[in-house]
Amino acid sequence: xxxxxxxxxQVNVAEGNPLTVKCTYSxxxxxxxxxxxxxxxxxxxxxxxxxxxxxxVKGSYGFEAEFNKSQTSFHLKKPSALVSDSxxxxxxxxxxxxxxxxxxxxxxxxxxxxxxx
Amino acid sequence: xxxxxQTPSHQVTQMGQEVILRCVPISNHLYFYWYRQILGQKVEFxxxxxxxxxxxxxxxxxDQFSVERPDGSNFTLKIRSTxxxxxxxxxxxxxxxxxxxNEQFFGPGTRLTVL
Numbered sequence: 001x002x003x004x005x006x007x008x009x010q011v012n013v014a015e016g017n018p019l020t021v022k023c024t025y026s027x028x029x030x031x032x033x034x035x036x037x038x039x040x041x042x043x044x045x046x047x048x049x050x051x052x053x054x055x056x057v058k059g060s061y062g063f064e065a066e067f068n069k070s071q072t073s074f075h076l077k078k079p080s081a082l083v084s085d086s087x088x089x090x091x092x093x094x095x096x097x098x099x100x101x102x103x104x105x106x107x108x109x110x111x112x113x114x115x116x117x
Numbered sequence: 118x119x120x121x122x123q124t125p126s127h128q129v130t131q132m133g134q135e136v137i138l139r140c141v142p143i144s145n146h147l148y149f150y151w152y153r154q155i156l157g158q159k160v161e162f163x164x165x166x167x168x169x170x171x172x173x174x175x176x177x178x179x180d181q182f183s184v185e186r187p188d189g190s191n192f193t194l195k196i197r198s199t200x201x202x203x204x205x206x207x208x209x210x211x212x213x214x215x216x217x218x219n220e221q222f223f224g225p226g227t228r229l230t231v232l
Contacts, residue, residue, distance in 0.1 A: 109159040
């Protein structure tokens with residue numbers, strides 16, 4: 001079975017400072033990793049994914065994530081935070097397949113990011 | 118990014134009543150999913166649907182739940198006899214192609230409140 005851990009319930013960062021939202025995972029086989037963002041009263045929006053290749057993945061809105069296989073981590077980063085980045089961030093791992101190939105996502109519990117003006 | 122709509126945006130129902138939640142994809146998709154998010158908790162997988170049949174389901178998806186795509190367009194989740202603990206946000210998600218690493222695109226969700 002696969003799992004995702006987001007150790008921080010909340011991250012506070014000052015506007016303009018770099019931000020990091022942490023994620024570690026456990027999965028058998030190759031990890032396919034995703035980050036989604038959820039704004040209040042909205043659905044989940046896809047930010048970026050890691051499938052293979054370069055360990056640094058770039059996504060929407062200036063976000064990037066670094067895949068570290070030895071540490072089984074996939075931390076989300078942004079060089080300079082904006083107040084509008086304040087939202088709930090979810091890390092997810094793709095199911096490694098139980099034969100049916102539906103590849104449902106297993107999510108972490110989410111991290112609330114607050115960017116302070 | 119594919120557009121996904123869900124109706125209704127908010128549904129209030131009495132315990133024991135049946136509800137039907139709808140998902141309308143704008144473009145063609147192969148895989149459909151339902152997830153739910155109880156307030157303050159993580160997003161949980163319910164069921165996946167491919168080629169007009171259930172592909173996988175979680176232990177949450179018991180006999181009270183069913184899914185179908187009745188007209189080849191709408192994708193519905195039915196809860197036959199709602200319980201208080203069914204109160205949650207329900208998200209439909211779609212995946213466009215067979216490649217397993219394609220991302221899923223989520224709808225805005227339906228907030229279900231069971232009284």
